Amino acid sequence: MPDQNNRIEELNNKLEKLLGKQEGFAKELMSLYQEIEALKKAGGGIKEVGTINPSPTKEEQPQMASSPANEPIKEYLQEPIDAPRPKQEEPISIFKQPKTKSNWEKFIGENLINKVGIIITVLGVAIGAKYSIDNNLISPLTRIILGYLAGLCLLGFGIKLKVKYENYSAVLVSGALAILYFITFAAYSFYGLFPQIMTFILMLIFTVFGVVASLNYNKQIIAHIGLVGAYAVPFLLSNDSGSPEILFSYMAIINIGILFIAYKKYWKPLYYSSFIITWLIFGSWLAFSYAYNEQRTIAMMFSLLFFLIFYATFLSYKLKASEKFKKSDIVLLLSNSFIFFGLGYGLLSESETGEQLLGVFALGNAILHFMVSLIIHKKKLADNNLYYLVSGLVLVFLTIAIPIQLDGNWVTLLWAFEAALLFWIGRKKNVIVYENLSYPLMILALFSLFHDWTLGYFDNIGLDQGMSPVLNMTFLSSLLFVGAFSFINWLNTNTKKENTVAPNNTIQKIMSFAIPSILLFVLFMGFYLEIQYYWETLYIGSEIPIVEENGYDYLKHNTDLRDTGNIWLINYSLLFISILIFANIKKIHNRVLGIVSLTAGLFAIFVFLTMGLYTLSELRESYIDQNLSEYYEIGFFNITIRYIAFAFLTLLLVSLYKLIREPFLKINFKIPFEILLHMTILWVASSELLHWMHMAGSHQSYKLGLSILWGSYALLMVILGIWQNKKFLRLVAMILFGFTLIKLFFYDIASLNTISKTIVFVSLGILLLIISFLYNKYKNRISDEETN
Incomplete structure (x- = not known):
């Protein structure tokens, strides 16, 4: 206890010392605050500027010195430590420099106002001139002279101010140039004061002056207002004369x-403005003022002239500076080419002679671009992208010329081979532009092939001049199309690793799947349509007139031919999918192709079990009835074809069985496939039972025979399920037996005689007893299986 009391007393002494020091700190703080307040009162003018925040009043200031010593320490530490400090502020306002003008103010005052002013001035002159013209205030010659004087005065004043006010001078010069343009145009077009040669000489002089001035000033504004602005002149003074x-x-x-x-400076805004305005004016004239018969030559001539001017404008700087291509460059070049082609195509289509020259016109466009690309390539005037782009235009217009000048299957083949060539260049030479150009050609070739199929396989059926099976141009086109796309697919598969330009956009990723899909689709449909066309031709060719006793006559066809054709189409589909699966297993090892072929195989099996077996039953009924045997031969092939179809079905099942066990498929489909296999076997067995019972003349096949078959197969599945420890087989067997019992009580017994009912009930009862016996005998094995 004495030690504890001593320790407490020692701590109290330390506390009193600390409180004393704290009180001293508070006094020093208060003296500092008072000194600050005195300085603020002495500099009253500074306080009004508002650059120093006002300090707390005396009432707000903490009174630390008067705090009793026995208060908690936190009250002494609360305010003095958190007291506001003077901020680091800007220099006092009396030392500040005047504020400079903002950037917006500089832009408006020095740039925008003078441009708006010169535009308003030019418009005012134009409006005043138009008013004087409309009211005949002054003679035409006086108008022209005054116009030239106004333009030249403005020009001289602008040139004089160039040394001190270059930007302002440039605006004045450009406005003067626009005035001189419009005065010259008015003098010739409206008043006939100048001859044609003199007018062109003057305009040429003004154009040369505008070019020299814009280059001398190095200002786009001169070219914009002086040259592009001159486009508006004819419309401001227009009176339709x-x-x-x-x-x-x-x-x-x-x-x-x-x-x-453009060759000197390549001012893109100037080029864009001229390009848009020129084609808009020309297109508006074609739409609203063009006379079809009288002005066709003028329209063709000037559309060609504008196209060549803009083509040269675009290429000139690119060839000079070897500047890299951008997306905007591609858009401009393509827009110029296709605007010209579209206008020319429309103008030529208006006359019979022009229609015959459409292919030549497209070919001429291709030749023009080919000559440009050849010059670029031979003299190495620019980077490869420009060469590839212009070369791509050659191929585009050749592609367009093909369907215009040719028809039929040649269009499809040329497009397909052209797509293959472009894709090969793109992949082998690492030129992504060519590869991208090949994609639309692939789609065009595909749709062209669809058109060929329609004309060849559907429109020709039943015609005297119809195609011969297999040896026809349509089938050959399909095979050559497949060859071209096989080459493209081979390149797409085997050159990805070598190609430095890997697919990096959505279109390329889509096409990497679309190319093999198109190949497989056309390969399948080429033979499918040929088989269908062959049997449909035989069916239509079997037409015979039938005259009944009452005099009523009609046409009859051998329906067995159409049914046989449908079975062969199904057989072909089963064979095609099987071959595709085996090729994937042995060579390709592609998971996507495996999933696609698995899905197609399941769909083909469903079609066979529904439509296929029904069609086979129709052939059987035709063989049994022999209704039209006096007109057609109905032979035993109606029966044997079903076993040929079963062979193709077996081949597909075997291929699917091997496919689902391949590691590249990465799908656990073994149990669903085994269930599918048993259901398919049962379905085919049921059809076969019905087939032979009908052949034997039995009328109880859907009742007596099917119920016993289904019950027996359910027993077989139970045995297999117990023997192979497969619970899912036993469950499926139970479901199958349930359906069999439902069929027995709600369908079979309705029309069966007593003997048949006895046979069915006894048979199913025995089967149920056997199943129950097997479950009881092997219950330990089943229990162990479920435990495991």
């Missing part, structure tokens, strides 16, 4: 100036 030849010649001169500027 001008001719399209003059308008388009005027526009061509402007575009030639843009071509030269």
